[in-house]
Amino acid sequence: MGFEELKARTAAIWSSAPWEEAEHMLAPVHDRLAAALDPQAGDRWLDVGCGTGAVALRAARAGADVTGLDIAPTLVETARRRASEEGLAIRFDVGDAEALPYEDASFDKVSSSMGVIFAPTHAAAASELARVLPSGGRLGFTAWRPGTAFFDLTRKYAPPPPEGVGNPDDWGSEDYVGQLLGDSFELTFEKGLMEFEAESGDEAWERMSRTVGPFKAANTGLEPERLAEFRRHFVELFEAHRTPEGVRLPADYLLVLGTRR
Numbered sequence: 230m231g232f233e234e235l236k237a238r239t240a241a242i243w244s245s246a247p248w249e250e251a252e253h254m255l256a257p258v259h260d261r262l263a264a265a266l267d268p269q270a271g272d273r274w275l276d277v278g279c280g281t282g283a284v285a286l287r288a289a290r291a292g293a294d295v296t297g298l299d300i301a302p303t304l305v306e307t308a309r310r311r312a313s314e315e316g317l318a319i320r321f322d323v324g325d326a327e328a329l330p331y332e333d334a335s336f337d338k339v340s341s342s343m344g345v346i347f348a349p350t351h352a353a354a355a356s357e358l359a360r361v362l363p364s365g366g367r368l369g370f371t372a373w374r375p376g377t378a379f380f381d382l383t384r385k386y387a388p389p390p391p392e393g394v395g396n397p398d399d400w401g402s403e404d405y406v407g408q409l410l411g412d413s414f415e416l417t418f419e420k421g422l423m424e425f426e427a428e429s430g431d432e433a434w435e436r437m438s439r440t441v442g443p444f445k446a447a448n449t450g451l452e453p454e455r456l457a458e459f460r461r462h463f464v465e466l467f468e469a470h471r472t473p474e475g476v477r478l479p480a481d482y483l484l485v486l487g488t489r490r
Contacts, residue, residue: 243442244303249281251440263287275336278344282308327353334363341370346400359413368487372400378480414487425478430464
């Protein structure tokens, strides 16, 4: 499978489920990222991998002039609807993080909440983040730390990626991000911790199987015995983090902030 075919498949998979019903799981991450970039009235703001609009909506509510971009058409349609319902004039485009359809230095701030890290060619995505910002422009994005939460488990049961596809976990390493972006940005790093909350491991499984496109697709492609095994391990992982208030599975992430040189 070539990378263009992979991107088309990824767009279809993410479009296959109502991510807006799962987006709230990452609300603390979205809040922190938006606050770190401090949206101001008139800021030309680009949100890459915008999904159903979480960070874009936050920035627009503060007065920024926001554009959001995502590879999945259905997610973009949902983001447009949500912005319209709030009366927010946000431009949402279907597009590729590795080939942003915007002029050089056309934004003051660029954000990405667990989005750009899934582009298959990391160097191309990093180059695009730098290209659309002028000197002094600000970048902020979040990335999962390697091995955190349930991601190693889900990867175990997912089809292997094509040869040469970048590992999204690498974006959660300061050294790796420094190699990718250090020549273009003055970088700072902040550690983050959030929790995936659920009533139970079973409830987490059912919710994610319905609302998270890649999770849904992975489950659909498994043989019954393999699927049952995956579910058992997933539920056990969540239940191992039960509290009096329900299940709280911790997830470490990295907040990367940069100023364009």
